[in-house]
């Protein structure tokens with residue numbers, strides 16, 4: 001099954017300023033976190049929690065959209 005949307009995680013800081021080119025995480029983004037006056041933040045499952053607290057402009061309570069199927073852990 002192909003991945004039709006291969007956006008990468010921008011978490012947990014949101015790729016602002018000197019990090020605008022991306023972050024240390026190169027996992028596929030699975031969630032999109034809505035932010036005030038900013039682009040939605042794309043994050044992988046690992047960085048979803050941290051990004052809610054660390055990224056700028058995150059709404060509270062958070063508004064999160066699932067944008068891709070979460071990778072399954074090995075059986």
Ligand SMILES: [Zn+2]
Nearest residue numbers: 009025044047
């Ligand atoms: Zn990540």
